[in-house]
Amino acid sequence: MVTMTSVTLGDVRVVRSVDVQSYVGLKPSTARKSVSLLRRTETRPLMVVRASKEGDISVKSSGLSIEESEAAAVAGNFPDPPPPWRPSAPKGTPNVKPLPLTRRPRRNRKSPTLRDAFQETNLSASNLVLPLFIHEGEEDVPIGAMPGCYRLGWRHGLLEEVYKARDVGVNSIVLFPKIPDALKSQAGDEAFNDNGLVPRAIRLLKDKYPDIVIYTDVALDPYSSDGHDGIVREDGVIMNDETVHQLCKQAVSQARAGADVVSPSDMMDGRVSAIRAALDAEGFQEVSIMSYTAKYASSFYGPFREALDSNPRFGDKKTYQMNPANYREALVETEADEVEGADILLVKPAMPYLDVVRLLRDNSALPIAAYQVSGEYSMIKAGGALKMVDEEKVMMESLLCIRRAGADIILTYFARQAASVLCGMKSK
Ligand code: PBG
Numbered sequence: 001m002v003t004m005t006s007v008t009l010g011d012v013r014v015v016r017s018v019d020v021q022s023y024v025g026l027k028p029s030t031a032r033k034s035v036s037l038l039r040r041t042e043t044r045p046l047m048v049v050r051a052s053k054e055g056d057i058s059v060k061s062s063g064l065s066i067e068e069s070e071a072a073a074v075a076g077n078f079p080d081p082p083p084p085w086r087p088s089a090p091k092g093t094p095n096v097k098p099l100p101l102t103r104r105p106r107r108n109r110k111s112p113t114l115r116d117a118f119q120e121t122n123l124s125a126s127n128l129v130l131p132l133f134i135h136e137g138e139e140d141v142p143i144g145a146m147p148g149c150y151r152l153g154w155r156h157g158l159l160e161e162v163y164k165a166r167d168v169g170v171n172s173i174v175l176f177p178k179i180p181d182a183l184k185s186q187a188g189d190e191a192f193n194d195n196g197l198v199p200r201a202i203r204l205l206k207d208k209y210p211d212i213v214i215y216t217d218v219a220l221d222p223y224s225s226d227g228h229d230g231i232v233r234e235d236g237v238i239m240n241d242e243t244v245h246q247l248c249k250q251a252v253s254q255a256r257a258g259a260d261v262v263s264p265s266d267m268m269d270g271r272v273s274a275i276r277a278a279l280d281a282e283g284f285q286e287v288s289i290m291s292y293t294a295k296y297a298s299s300f301y302g303p304f305r306e307a308l309d310s311n312p313r314f315g316d317k318k319t320y321q322m323n324p325a326n327y328r329e330a331l332v333e334t335e336a337d338e339v340e341g342a343d344i345l346l347v348k349p350a351m352p353y354l355d356v357v358r359l360l361r362d363n364s365a366l367p368i369a370a371y372q373v374s375g376e377y378s379m380i381k382a383g384g385a386l387k388m389v390d391e392e393k394v395m396m397e398s399l400l401c402i403r404r405a406g407a408d409i410i411l412t413y414f415a416r417q418a419a420s421v422l423c424g425m426k427s428k
Contacts, residue, residue: 062079120404121400121403121404122400122403123396123399123400123403123418123422124169124422125168125169125170125171125415125418125419125422125423126169126171127403127407127408127409127410128170128172128399128409128410128412128415128418128419129170129172129173129174129215129369129409129410129411129412129415130161130165130170130172130173130174130411130412130413130415130416131173131174131175131176131411131412131413131415132152132158132161132162132173132174132175132176133149133150133151133152133176133177133178133307133308134151134152134153134154134158134175134176134177134178134197134198134201135151135152135153135154135177135178135197136154136180136197137151137153138153138155138156139153139157140152140153140156140157143303143306143307144306145302145303145306145307145374145378146303146304146306146307146374146377146378146381146413147378147381147382147385148381148413148417149307149377149413151178151307154197154200154201154204155204158201158204158205159204159205159208161416162205162208162209162212164416165415165416165419166209166212168416168419168420168422168423168425169419169422169423170415170416170419171211171212171213172212172213172214172215172409173205173212173213173214173215174214174215174216174217174263174411175198175201175202175214175215175216175217176217176222176304176307176308177196177197177198177201177222177308178222178307178308178309179197179222179223181225183196183223184223184224184225185223185224185225186224186225186226186231186232187231187246188220188223188224188231188246189223189246190223191220191222191223191246191247191249191250191253192246192249192250192252192253193253194253194256194257196253198216198254198257199253199254199256199257200257202214202216202254202257202258202259203257203258205258206257206258213260213261214258214259214260214261215259215260215261215262215263215290215411216251216254216259216261216262216263217263217265218247218250218251218254218262218263218264218265218266218271218275219247219264219265219266220243220246220247220250220266221266221308221310221312222308222310225313226312226313226314227305227310227311227312227313228312228313228317229243229265229266229267229268229317229320230242230243230246230266230268230320231243231246236314236315237319238268238319238320240268240269240270241270243266243268243271244268244269244270244271244274244275245274247264247266247268247271247274247275248271248274248275248277248278249278251264251275251278251279251289252278252279252282252284255279255282255284255287256282256284259287260287260288261287261288261289261290261343261344262275262279262287262288262289262290263289263290263291263292263346264289264291264292265292265295265348266292266320267292267295267317267320267321267322268320269336270336270340272289272291272336272337272340272341272342273339273340273341275289276289276340276341288343288344289341289342289343289344290342290343290344290345290346290369291337291340291342291344291345291346292346292348292371293330293333293334293337293342293345293346293347293360294322294330294333294334294345294346294347294348294353294356294360295321295322295346295347295348296321296322296323296324296348296349296353297316297317297318297321297322297323297324298321298324298348298349298352298373298375299375300349300352300373300374300375300376301349301373301374301375302374302375303374303375303377303378304373304374304375307374324352327355327356327359330347330356330359330360331359331363334359334360334363334364338364338366342366343366343367344366344367344368344369344408344409345360345364345366345367345368345369346368346369346370346371346411347360347368347369347370347371347407348370348371348373349371349372349373349375349376350370350371350372350373350376350402350407350410350412351372351376351398351401351402352376353370354401354402354405355405357370357402357405357406357407358405358406360406361405361406361407362406367408367409368406368407368408368409369407369408369409369410369411370402370405370407370409370410370411371410371411371412372398372399372402372410372411372412372413372414374413376398377412377413377414380394380395380398380414392417392421395414395417395418395421396418396421398414399412399414399418
């Protein structure tokens with residue numbers, strides 16, 4: 001069971017080997033007992049646990065080859081044990097008795113191998129979804145407010161960008177179209193034109209890269225002359241059920257073109273069940289729904305609206321998107337989306353809303369997505385360009401933290417750049 005040997009070093013008793021390994025394989029009740037026994041024993045006042053093994057780590061290797069080491073060992077020349085010295089501390093360091101700590105969490109952080117072994121969260125290219133802006137033109141047009149992002153020509157730039165993303169392991173994309181003003185209308189009918197920009201782009205991509213996973217955005221804003229996600233009544237109200245009717249047609253049109261996951265980002269009530277029923281009625285049982293479950297009325301969407309020229313013509317989106325002050329309300333949306341048949345629940349934005357990501361993670365068994373939105377992306381880019389932060393490190397940390405909060409997948413404009421870093425390539 002618990003083996004504890006103590007040796008005496010000067011006037012300090014040191015607990016040497018607490019055999020935690022021996023708990024493995026014990027019955028849970030026995031293990032619990034042993035742990036509590038261990039705790040009781042460990043808190044006895046006289047016992048002091050040695051701080052760390054810095055001394056051992058700074059021991060130099062003899063520099064022998066494997067063969068030389070083996071030969072030396074066969075000849076009976078074993079290396080000496082690490083010397084009991086401690087590296088010297090700078091002048092002025094106070095000389096103190098070691099603190100009588102039971103827990104020293106730093107022990108588990110003392111070398112890169114241990115740190116890697118105990119890393120709780122990981123990021124891989126398979127967790128990333130790359131949002132792409134497309135337009136009817138031939139050129140790729142840089143988006144001023146989003147350095148490194150372009151409105152891609154759907155025939156050329158789009159295919160090339162997807163090729164580069166796949167090259168670093170990103171095989172999931174989400175499409176956002178910039179629609180010419182002439183095709184926008186109050187009811188947003190262009191959203192379900194089977195030969196519209198998005199269905200055409202999906203067909204082209206699926207033909208070129210059949211194994212790619214294409215997510216689509218389901219909302220009227222790129223197609224609405226009012227710049228809202230739904231149909232606007234004369235008194236300014238965004239009409240719910242009438243909008244849902246349009247969204248169903250939009251989702252079916254995208255599914256028909258070959259979309260894998262349709263993603264309602266509009267925040268109308270009841271749209272998930274209506275879209276599910278519409279897809280099923282057309283035979284698209286296998287098409288998934290990623291619902292923007294907790295989408296907040298956020299100022300972090302600013303650069304995106306510039307990219308698509310989709311700013312609301314009047315007012316804001318506060319009657320359908322959630323109030324940034326609200327947390328519990330995300331549960332109301334979660335319950336509705338689960339009951340209505342969503343396959344994936346999304347939180348948006350991501351970094352300022354990590355508590356909401358965790359809330360959904362803890363309250364649903366469904367996969368959770370988080371959208372690191374345009375404003376989050378541009379702030380990191382700007383901070384990097386101004387040399388205020390290390391862009392690459394902050395990018396990777398932000399994504400890891402979103403994973404830690406509980407997101408399975410992350411929609412991020414950094415997808416390709418981050419995946420390059422993960423492959424050990426230069427990020428830009
Ligand atoms: C709208 C939509 C928005 C984004 C994705 N879909 C903007 C909005 O709600 O106004 C924002 C994404 C981003 O900022 O990166 N359907």
